[in-house]
Amino acid sequence: MKTKLYIDNNTFVAGTTLKDGTAPEHNNMAFHACDKPESVLENRQQLAVSLNCGLKDFVSASQTHSANFHKVTLADKGRGAEIGATAIPDTDALYSVEPNILLCSFTADCVPVIFWNESNGLIGVIHSGWQGTVKEITLKVFEHLSKVEGCRPGDFSVQIGMALSQEKFEVDEDVYVKFKALGYADDFMYFNEATNKYHIDNQKTVKKQLELAGVPENRITIDRTCTYVSPDGFSYRQDKKAGRHLSFVMRKGS
Template sequence: MEPFIGKTYQEGEPQILELQKWAAAEPRLAAGFTGRGGGVSEPPYGSLNLALHVGDRPEDVLENRRRLALALGFEPEALTCGEQTHGSRVAVVTADDRGRGRLDRESAFQETDGLVTDVPGILLTSFYADCVPLYFFDPVHRAVGLAHAGWKGTVAEIAAEVVKTMQETYGTETEQLLAAIGPSIGESAYEVDDKVMQHVWPLLEQLGNDSGNRNEAVHPYKESPNDGRWLLNLKELNRMIMIKAGIMPSHIECTGWCTSTHVEIFFSHRKENGKTGRMASFIGLKER
């Protein structure tokens, strides 16, 4: 069953796909992903572009961010984010960090693709146009986390870094941790070359897979019809990393949405030749 369910939205309201199962279990939790509708940005960023680094007018991005925070029941000042670099650095967000990166890139957590917090009233946010959003929720210690995983962050095992940070900071126990993998480019649309796969195969060996049997269905990739190319399933690869990190398979939700296939709903860097906006993943606990 698809975990990310679109909420009905009106003109001027941000398009949101909610992690519905989590929201039903914890009413104070906001967790999900944005679509491309309901904002003020002009083409090619139309309309709900939430990132400051793509060339959009900053005032339009800030208005889109304001709309998103309010729609989720947070103050606009709650939105907090990192300056993503496709790495594996995870930052612990404290009350004093609330709002970092909301108004400009300079105040964001620098070189940071993962964020965790246990402070209510903070809305963790990161930005996407094909990469994989990863979500984490510890219902016992009331802590949440986000990670941005392109292929580089995936092979650097940023998912495991988030788990480790939550264990060390909040006492999170992996058997109680919930995780989710959000809308991102699907295997059929994500073609990579041998240079990328040279990083993937050693990781698969570490995860307990025999990379010698490269056509086996158990692997998160298959050969492309194009010579020297592969179709890589980043969602499945991140799921495998989560399981290795100790998260129970039954506690991992995984979307079927492909950002490249559904450009009527999502921005896609690959499908739109790099000139497009960015969606946002978000997670946070409301103060009341």
Template sequence: MKLIPWECFDEIEAYTTCAYDDFHNIMDMSFHNENNQKVLKNRETLAKQLHTDLNHMVATFQQHTTNFKEVTYLDGGKGMYTRDDAFIGYDAMYTRDKHLWLWTFHADCCPVLLYCRDQGIVAAIHSGWKGTVGEIVKKVTQHLIQEEKCLPKHIYAYIGPSINQENFEAKDDIIDLVKQMSFDTSSFYIKKEDGAYLLNSKGLIKQQLLNLGVKEEHITVSPYCTIKDEDLFFSYRRDKSPHRNITLIQRK
């Protein structure tokens, strides 16, 4: 299975899965009421490649919310074999526990990983446009700072493969919500001649982190675009794909 790593520190491990293997087999990772046995086999293949098993991984049933929760080693396996026991309605997780892989599903939405090095906390966040305008990354990071005593100067972030600005066309309904965010967002969208806009969702997420004191040099923004890089990623906007990539992280 092809994996794109986030190379941060030796004490963590993080990757994004690619849409196809070396033989161009579809490597879908999300249950969607068809081919679930194939998805389960793909997940088991990934776990084996990472020298672990599905009982040391956890996934939520994402619903484009700004809800998040702390998970522990005891939650390993939830959402892995079936969607029925996944945590419903949470789009982010964090943990202090080692050897527990946190998953976030995405096609064009943005996966965001956090590593709070001083407290030994990792987080996985799903930030689609609804999560972005709802500032889920801000909410999770602020919680880690205020409640888990993470110092911003020790927080590292990865804004993963997702739709880039040149391909993210948005209408007034989305841009009106962007304008209502808690900071000046005017530099993150460009109006086109036809009245639509091009939206920089990765930039909006990065700004949420900067506003909380995370250092710019500690923020890695993936250059990959899920629309453009069709040989690497599934994309709902491009081809209405029901398939999903995952971005995942663990403490070693």
């Protein structure tokens, strides 16, 4: 199983799956973007084995580029794991305080945000494409965790996963205007006069949202691997039929 682990210690494991030409559908992990569901199922089973957990420990959402989030409980175990229809609907961020649950997020250029809290064991994943970033999903999730769950922002470690680079993320004025309206993304955009396109660094905009929510900069890491350029990456912009990476986090239980 081709994966990149961001952390793997006695308490947490977090990482992302990678594109792999030797695996079914190149290691695609998403039912909504596959040729054969059984290929995705096989890939997920391989991932479960490599992480020493079961497929029924996976929890995933039906992602819609929303700013909606869901607190995962033990009753959610297995949702979206074996059948896409059972995924948590209309949700782009998941968090949980339960052990032995693998929270899953799917991307192919969008920004995955993976986080874990050393103090209280809370874990989570966020899917932030440009629409989710404009809706400030990451900022909203972390403000909720502070206000409702009583988390201290400084107790989090946050991994921003591989995504489309600023060089490859070119947009027209309509998207630029939306980022401009945020009021804090100007440093993460430039205009290319030759192509009449704007280029946006979605990862750094998300990082700024984390900082606005109180997460210290030294607690945030960015994987600058470009999904468009890297052979390990699935890129929807490059190939509309691209598979999806699965970004994951789990708190290990006894």
